[in-house]
Structure formats: structure tokens, C-alpha cells
Amino acid sequence: MTTVSIPDVMRILPELILAGFAILVMLFEPFVPAGRKRVLGWIALLGVLVAGMAFTWAPPNAGMAFSGSIAADGFSYFFIFLFLTIAALALLGSINYLERDNIHHAEYYALILFSTVGMCFMAASAELIMIFLGLEISSLSTYVLAGFRRHDPRSNESAMKYFLLGSFATAFFLYGIAFVYGLTGTTNLVDLAADLAQPGKWSTLTRAALILMFVGLAFKVSTVPFQIWTPDVYQGAPAPVTAFLSTGPKAAAFAVLVRIFLGLAGPSGPAAFWVIWISAALTMTVGNFAALLQKNVKRMLAYSAIAHAGYVLVGLAAAMASGSTEGASAVLFYLAAYAFMNVGAFLLIAHLAGPGEGRTEISDFTGLGRAAPGAAACLTVFMLSLSGIPSTAGFFAKFYVFRASVHAGLIGLTIIAVLNSVVSVYYYLNLVVTMYMREGEPQAARTPMPLPLYSAIAASLFAIFYLGLYPNHFLLLSTLSSKPLP
């Protein structure tokens, strides 16, 4: 007879707090006068902080909870903290944006929190059913968030495309789970790992199940050839939502990929490894070369997001090839570093694009270096970090991934990755050159940055330089966190 025990509840405390605050925000809305809706944003932010603090002050004992559904381990703590950080930054960047564009509703904050709950469950679950539920919670919330500018046809298009293709992809994932259950009689990753480690357990069907699950997750992290939706969705969604969307759910899907592929696919033979290898190479190349052609900042960053997913896959391939923790820790480090620079960049663009996000073409940023030196400098740092210039977080993120893949003997893949990051410098610097060296009046907004956004940008900048100048602490953390329980 199992009953709910206090340690079990402690292990899902951040999720419970977040869900509670999400409901609280919606319940509060009727009591808040129309002009003071930003209070709701602060409540949501408080929820994220309380969730983080609850975890820091009373860290639960690592272990399984709820009959093996939840794996509370260093791996899940790392990701939960990452998601809380992303949510906090996105909330800070949203408050003034929602006011400016007149779409200030409590549901926005609630959905950000709910999506975070889903992502936390994805990273912390050792049970495929729980992972699926987490994936659906986070996806459904982001479908709605993508269409939050309801009077903007591009936002509608974004939500519609994301919803249709996303549902299709989750169906693939679910189909994979069904196959796994049919073949082994369990959906628990610990039991599965034990079951699949027996000789003779891997058949064509088992591999097909693994590939189906990969397809479902590959859509979420937008790897080639499942990336078609990304530019349209990222461009049409409100920019703070894109900031959230391009980092949080992506990191969550990678957490699941790491758990499944490192935990289960070991004895499956080389097939799984080559799937990752090929999609890594394709994703980097397609993402970077398509980004070269973009005229719109949001679209360019969308293709850059695709390319970055490719680099993370290189780390995953290295982890699968060598079996050491180096590859997995590089993946974790990369996802965190990428989150800071991408959230920062999109939040800043949300501000610069002006009311209704009217100005997101690269040419709108002409001459911004003189007109708004502060904002231009911040955007430059984000671009440099995304391209991997030393002393920024992006450099060490790439460095650790490439080092892991060299150590794992993946020389070919490393060469492709390095060449790709050289190509990427062109389009990131193109924006910097436009801001500083082209003559002209900037179309981008020159209103001063509001304080919440300012603090979010400052926090991202601090994290970028901290990871870029003193990466050792964080690398140690990600190495310690890189061994999932099952």
C-alpha cells in the first residue's frame, strides 16, 4: 500500500508551487483594476522565485518519488533551475511589452507558469507517461502563447502552424511510447533500461519505437528535417514568447533526449548514434546557411536557433559515442549558456521593434549604434555570444561541445561544426555592422528601456560574461548534474 509521503511531495515542490501561483494569478485578475495589471506579472514572478527558493532552502533527498514516476536527481535540479531562470527572465521582459501592445491578460502569466510546470515534469520524470504529460502541458501553453497577439494575422498563423505540426509531432512521440509499452510491458525508464539491457531485446520494432520518440522530440528542438515550422512560428509569436519558446521547451526536450538516449539506447547498436550524428550535421548546416539569407531579425534568430540545436546534438552524439560524462555535461552547459543569450536577444528585440512589433527587419536597425548606444551595445554582446566569440558564454559552450566530440573521436562531425560556426559569424556580425557602420536613421524604437526589461537584460549580460570568463564553476555544476538517475 503506497501512500503519498512528505519526501515524495518535496521532490515535486517547485512544480506544485508554480501551478499554485498560476491558478492564483488567474483568480486574482478580476480584483485587479484594468490599469494595474502589472501586479499580476509580479505575482507570477514571485511564484517563480518562491519555487526556486523552496528548492534551495529545503533540497529534497535525491531519489525516486511517486512509485518511480519522478526521478529527483542532480540532472532534474539543473534543468528545473534553468527553467525557472528562463521563466523569470521572460516574465520580466513581458510586463511592459504586454502593456505597450495592449494585450495585458492574466492568462499570459499563468500560461508561462504552466508551461514551466510542464517543462519541469519533462526533465524530472523517469516515466514515459509523465514525460508525455509534461510535454503536452508545456506545448499546449506555448501554442496559445504564440497566438497571444490575437489581432495580428502573423501571430494567428504562428499559433496555428505550431499547434497543427506540434500535435502531429506529439502523436509520433506517443506512438513511440505505445510501441515501447507493447514490446516491454513497461513505461518506466528504470525498468525499461533493465529490460532493454538483456541480450536479444533489441529488434527492428524496438529501434522503430526509439526513432518515433526521437521524431517527436526532434520537432520540439527543431532539428532538420523537422524544422520547417520554426521560422514562421518564431517570427509570428510575440517576441518575449519567442524568447521563452526558443529556450525553455527546447531545453526540456533535450533533457528528455538525454535521459532516453543515454539511459536506454546504449545496447541498441550504432543505429541510434548515427541518427543523432546525421541530424546534428544536417541541422547545423541547414540552420546556418538559411540564416545567411534572412532579412528579418526574428527569422534570422529562428534559423540560428535551429543551428544551435545542431551543436547541442553534437554534444549528445559525443556523449553516446564515448559514454563519459563529458558530452552530457557539455550539452547541459550549452543549453544554459544558449538560454541566456537567446532570451536576452529576443527580449531586447521585443523592445526595439516598437509598438505592434512593426520594425523587425534588419534594415530597421541601421544606425542604432549612435541613436541608442546602450541597447545597441547589449544586442552586440548577445550576437557575439551567439557566434561564440571568446570571453562570452557562447565561446565556452561551443568549446566544451567540440572538445567532447574530439575526445569521443568524432573528428568529422567536429570539423563540420567548426566550419558551421565560422559561417554563423557572418550573419551575427551583419546585424552589428548594420547597427554601427551603416549610415541612416534607425527605424527601431528609441524609447528608454523600462526597468523590468532592463533588469532582465542586465541579468542575461551578467550570466553571459560570468560563464564566458569563469566557466569552471558552472562546468563543474553541469558535470555533477550530467548523470541522470536511471
Add this chain to the structure above:
Amino acid sequence: MVAEVTFFILSALALGSAVMVITRRNPVHSALWLIVTLFSVGGVFLILRAPFLFAVQIILYVGGIMVLIIFVIMLVSVDVSGRQQQFSRQWLVGLTTVLILAAELGYALYRGSKGFLLARSAPAAALENNTQAIGTALYQNYMLPVEIASILLLVAMVGAVLMAKRKME
């Protein structure tokens, strides 16, 4: 023996009424025939000693059909649909899909239950009291997923209302 005869009767009923569902011109008639289909399938579940599935089948599907009928009456003009073309032009695609599915099922039958590396099915003794077993599994081992599904439903509801609402104040 009794079970087999009942099975064949119920299967015939399910298939026959399924054909009626797609051939009736009046959508309300189709919906009523669908109830017969679903009841027959529910009966098959009962023969297979799955009373839980039987109950779920009746409550969810047959109950759901009532809602469907209301929707049909509200949204579709019965007079217009009576004059419309009965089958869509994609019948070739549909036929191909059916043939592929039939081939797959045939292959699975040909290989037999030993042909695939499937998990062993539960012994007959374990089928006793399986409704209780499902309840125990849902509220003990799978308690967390059951509870978390409520968040999923809440998000879906909030999202649907938000997207469908005509005007935000």
C-alpha cells in the same frame, strides 16, 4: 461456445451498423447507428472480460454521441446535407489506406502471436477483478500522472477559451 456465438453476433452487429453509419444520408441517423456500433464493441469488451473498458465505452463514447447529435443538429443543416455528394473525392486514397491496413493485419495474423517480440499477455487468472486492479494502478502507481493530467486539462480549457473568445475587454 456461448461466448464465441455472442462474439460473432456482436461483431456482425458492429460491422453492419458501422456500414450504416457511413451510408446514411441523414447525419442524425448516422449518429444513432454509431451508438449501436459502440454498444456492440462494448459487448465485445465484456466477452473479453474487460468490464472496465465496457463501462468506459458506454459512458464516454455513447455519452459523447449525444453531444455529437446536438452539435450536428446545431451546426449542420440536415436538408442541405441530404442533397450533398455522399462520398468525398479522396476515395482512392481511402481505398489504398484500407488495403494497406488490411495487408498489415493479414500479415500479423499470418505470423501469429509468436511472430513478434511482444510482451507476454497476462494469464487468465489475473483477469479476475481487473477493474479493481486498474483502480489500484491508477490511484497508486500512476497517481501522479492522473493528478497532473488535471493541469493539462486546465491549460487546454484556459487556452481554448482564450483563443475562441470573441473580444477581450
